[in-house]
Amino acid sequence: xxxxxxxxxxxxxxxxxxxxxxxxxxxxxxxxxxxxxxxxxxxxxxxxxxxxxxxxxxxxxxxxxxxxxxxxxxxxxxxxxxxxxxxxxxxxxxxxxxxxxxxxxxxxxxxxxxxxxxxxxxxxxxxxxxxxxxxxxxxxxxxxxxxxxxxxxxxx
Numbered sequence: 001x002x003x004x005x006x007x008x009x010x011x012x013x014x015x016x017x018x019x020x021x022x023x024x025x026x027x028x029x030x031x032x033x034x035x036x037x038x039x040x041x042x043x044x045x046x047x048x049x050x051x052x053x054x055x056x057x058x059x060x061x062x063x064x065x066x067x068x069x070x071x072x073x074x075x076x077x078x079x080x081x082x083x084x085x086x087x088x089x090x091x092x093x094x095x096x097x098x099x100x101x102x103x104x105x106x107x108x109x110x111x112x113x114x115x116x117x118x119x120x121x122x123x124x125x126x127x128x129x130x131x132x133x134x135x136x137x138x139x140x141x142x143x144x145x146x147x148x149x150x151x152x153x154x155x156x
Contacts (some may be wrong), residue, residue: 023051028085029124030117030120033113033120034117034118038109038113041076042074046062047073047100048080048085048110049110050065051100051101051102051106052106055099055101058091058098058100059073059098063076064080065106080106083105084103084105084106085105085106086101086102089101117149
């Protein structure tokens with residue numbers, strides 16, 4: 001390795017790459033929970049999860065919350081509607097907008113998947129002590145807050 005090579009970025013040690021790589025691995029491993037037990041795709045799972053957490057969301061809100069593109073969210077919404085897991089309602093505040101409402105069938109499915117998801121998460125994090133888990137979650141929240149506040153321009 002020459003002197004100039006030492007200044008090159010090693011992608012494998014670069015935090016954004018490590019986070020994306022880890023996120024992909026975690027997401028792919030978790031997928032079996034909602035795919036096998038709920039017959040849901042990742043976009044469907046994410047739409048259903050956000051819709052059940054916050055009532056009255058629009059497709060646009062889900063795009064923002066889940067960091068998903070409009071066509072993926074629209075397709076997932078249509079598929080969830082076809083399975084009668086959600087329905088679209090006219091927004092009471094804006095008659096032009098449609099909000100997502102989770103049906104009873106959607107709630108039952110989500111309630112059935114919740115303990116499986118939590119068990120999967122507990123198993124994943126079982127390699128950490130309680131203190132490490134707390135620190136890990138705290139560090140993730142610190143990074144999320146920093147990015148949410150746009151506070152990353154200090155690079156020299």
